[in-house]
Amino acid sequence: MFCSTILNTERVIKMKKTILQLETVTCPSCIKRIEGSLKKLSGVDHVEVKFNASKVEVRHDENEITIDALSHMITKLGYKVLSVI
Numbered sequence: 001m002f003c004s005t006i007l008n009t010e011r012v013i014k015m016k017k018t019i020l021q022l023e024t025v026t027c028p029s030c031i032k033r034i035e036g037s038l039k040k041l042s043g044v045d046h047v048e049v050k051f052n053a054s055k056v057e058v059r060h061d062e063n064e065i066t067i068d069a070l071s072h073m074i075t076k077l078g079y080k081v082l083s084v085i
C-alpha cells in the first residue's frame with residue numbers, strides 16, 4: 001500500500017505515527033471499513049492495519065487531527081480502542 005500524497009520536508013516533520021490497539025478484529029471487511037473511514041479524514045496521510053494483531057497504524061498531522069479524534073472515529077464505527085501506542 002502506498003499513499004500518493006506528495007509531501008514536502010516541512011510536512012513530513014509534522015507527521016506523527018500513532019498506533020491504536022483495538023479489541024480483536026477478526027473479519028477482513030471490518031478492517032477495510034476502519035481503514036476506509038480513517039483515510040477519508042482530513043489530516044490523515046496513511047493508514048495501515050496489522051490484521052493479525054488488531055492494530056491500526058495511522059500517519060497523521062496532529063495539528064489537523066488528534067489521536068482522540070482518530071480514536072473517536074473508530075469507536076463510532078463500533079470498535080473498541082484498547083490503547084494508544
Ligand SMILES: [Cu+2]
Nearest residue numbers: 027028029030
Ligand atoms: Cu466484519
